[in-house]
Amino acid sequence: MKEITKSAKTVEEAVKEALKELRLENDEVEIEVLEEASKGLFGFLGTKDAKVKVTERVVPEKRAGRILRQIFNYMEIEVEINSSDYKDYTKIDLSGPDLGILIGRRGDTLDSLQYYINLAANKKAEKRVKFIIDVEGYRQRRQETLSRLALKLADKAKRKGRNVVLEPMNPHERRVIHTALQDHKEVFTYSEGEEPYRKIIISPKK
Known part of the structure; x- marks a missing residue:
């Protein structure tokens, strides 16, 4: 966690300099005034500067946005970042031209970015925040594509009377398939295999 001590003519100036050096905002730090500024004899002899200690206070939502901006600046791509807070998670929506690079094959890059942000933004945070990132x-x-695929393959399993094995998917996508078919009257689903090769089997009910 970042921490810095700064001196200046006023507390406000010392805090401002500390924030600038830490590259943080007021609501991301805790400020301790170590010494107040004081005027010396006749208003100028022995004048003493104010001294403050500024310590980073982890705000995962702020940190997530800052890390994403650093990543996009490094990649030299223009991305608009919008966040929405929900009961159990914070959703970060990314928009801009040609952002396919952030999605990757079947969302692999997007999932990796989301995983990294959840780790990095919550590091040493008092209260963890779950982030969902979308482009x-x-x-x-x-999700809509997977739900349609699930129904199509369920029909295939039913017609042919044998299991249909899907390609390996990540946990989120497997959950979409399971949910889409959980109330199906003629097939059931289960997963087998080890990550990252775990796959879903759609099986006709006997």
């Missing part, structure tokens, strides 16, 4: 509605479109 221009990709996750919703992907």
